[in-house]
Amino acid sequence: MNRTxxxxxxxAALFLLGSWAAYTQNPPPAGPLTVNKVxxxxxxxxxxxxxxxxxxxxxxxxxxDDKYEQDYAPIVExxxxxxxxxxxxxxxxxxxxxxxxxxxxxxxxxxIISTANxxxxxxxxxxxNAPADMTPARITFTDETSVFLGGKEVRAxxxxxxxxxxxxxIYFPALKTIHTGDLMAGTSPLIDYPGGGSLVEWTKTxxxxxxxxxxxxxxxxxxxTDKAGLLKYRDNVEKLRTRMQGLVRAGKxxxxxxxxxxxxxxxxxxxxxxxxxxxGIMNELK
Ligand SMILES: [Zn+2]
Numbered sequence: 001m002n003r004t005x006x007x008x009x010x011x012a013a014l015f016l017l018g019s020w021a022a023y024t025q026n027p028p029p030a031g032p033l034t035v036n037k038v039x040x041x042x043x044x045x046x047x048x049x050x051x052x053x054x055x056x057x058x059x060x061x062x063x064x065d066d067k068y069e070q071d072y073a074p075i076v077e078x079x080x081x082x083x084x085x086x087x088x089x090x091x092x093x094x095x096x097x098x099x100x101x102x103x104x105x106x107x108x109x110x111x112i113i114s115t116a117n118x119x120x121x122x123x124x125x126x127x128x129n130a131p132a133d134m135t136p137a138r139i140t141f142t143d144e145t146s147v148f149l150g151g152k153e154v155r156a157x158x159x160x161x162x163x164x165x166x167x168x169x170i171y172f173p174a175l176k177t178i179h180t181g182d183l184m185a186g187t188s189p190l191i192d193y194p195g196g197g198s199l200v201e202w203t204k205t206x207x208x209x210x211x212x213x214x215x216x217x218x219x220x221x222x223x224x225t226d227k228a229g230l231l232k233y234r235d236n237v238e239k240l241r242t243r244m245q246g247l248v249r250a251g252k253x254x255x256x257x258x259x260x261x262x263x264x265x266x267x268x269x270x271x272x273x274x275x276x277x278x279x280g281i282m283n284e285l286k
Pocket of ligand 1: 094096099163182
């Protein structure tokens with residue numbers, strides 16, 4: 001095993017460990033958050049939960065995702081470190097608690113938007129062990145919506161199923177930048193079948209997003225990348241699907257497929273991907 005493979009594998013393991021912790025009922029204490037400049041007027045807040053995007057306009061801030069409830073105060077502090085403008089809108093990329101958990105604290109003062117499916121998934125408690133006070137968006141859309149503020153636009157678009165059945169891709173047209181939510185996260189896709197996810201649809205959904213005119217990508221988890229980085233991720237999703245389909249159609253048992261996921265993809269036994277994705281893979285790829 002060469003060094004690159006090792007680094008990639010440990011990255012995957014870290015992400016899987018992180019997501020495992022991320023979805024348990026009592027998340028670890030909020031770690032330190034960091035704010036990075038992505039482009040002029042656009043920042044990301046990383047650490048704990050999913051990557052938050054902060055778009056500053058002359059009339060307020062539009063934010064993408066809000067991590068866990070426990071991250072509310074640190075997020076507000078990080079936004080204050082880059083602008084004195086108030087947070088006016090939050091767009092949730094999907095219903096998971098590491099992306100929408102902060103809604104409960106922001107809802108009294110901020111307008112929150114998501115896909116209709118992401119809202120329904122919160123209302124119907126589709127995420128096992130999500131905190132009891134998960135708060136859904138007040139405003140929803142099914143295909144596309146935009147927020148116009150201070151002469152700037154943020155567009156949110158639903159391209160189809162993937163990580164869940166309600167993933168929004170967020171587009172900042174003036175900056176040629178997108179935020180993918182967990183349609184790109186870590187190194188190996190987590191297919192949330194109970195939340196409507198689909199390994200078969202995932203690549204088609206990313207193909208839709210690839211048609212946007214962008215050069216910079218903020219993933220749901222992990223480092224900012226570019227269009228080539230997203231394409232590579234998409235191709236890896238396809239490779240996983242092809243590999244899984246071959247095994248399932250060859251009549252392999254769930255336990256045998258689990259072995260392959262463990263040895264070739266670093267999915268730990270009893271990890272979240274094994275629990276959420278494997279039974280759905282066996283069913284969807286028949
Ligand atoms: Zn997620």
